[in-house]
Amino acid sequence: MTLLHSLVRYYDRIGATGAVAPPGHSSEKISFALVLAPDGTVVDVNDLRDHFGKTPRPKSLYVPQRVKRAFGIAANFLWDKTSYVLGRSATSKRAADEHSAFKALHEQLLAGSDDEGLVALLAFLRAWEPKRYDALRYADEMLDQNVVFTLDGKTGYLHERPAAKRIWAEHLGAGDGARGFCLVTGEE
DSSP, X not given: OOHHHHHXXXXXXXXXXXXXXXXXXXXXXXXXXXXXXXXXXXXXXXEOSBOSSSSXXXXXXXXXXXXXXXXXOOOOSSOEEHHHHTSOOSSOTTXXXXXXXHHHHHHHHHTTOOOHHXXXXXXXXXXXXXXXXXXXXXXXXXXXXXXXXXXXXXXXXGGGSHHHHHHHXXXXXXXXXXXXOOXXXXXX
């Protein structure tokens, strides 16, 4: 067995324990989860932060890899800060444009999905109005924090669902990056 094969097997082993992010994912600080009903309405908001100590700290979760945005507007897949997800921010002057970008990304990537959770997310995005933000539980604390989604009555987050993982992998594979052959598997 070559050194490369051994490294891949090691990565797979530690990846199975959750010690490293899966390919195409990154560890991000997430503070809240929006709980969606199957029809897309917000049922609740879950506080994911660690409350041990003086100030609450966000939870580290593996989510689809963060997009690079120094100055531009670019949405993350199935998670982001409230200006993107909910169209509200205490600091961003362009929250409406950020929210539009979040909606457009998900309309594009989730089109045709029949996954119950992803369908609920699309229904949420189509019906959500930022003026309803203040009625959400934790509205003050959630502002400008990263949020994810979960489906009411189900365990796990939407970005962890098999359909979401498949869509994300296909999206990453559709890029214009350089193509080559894997030194380990020989696959393109």
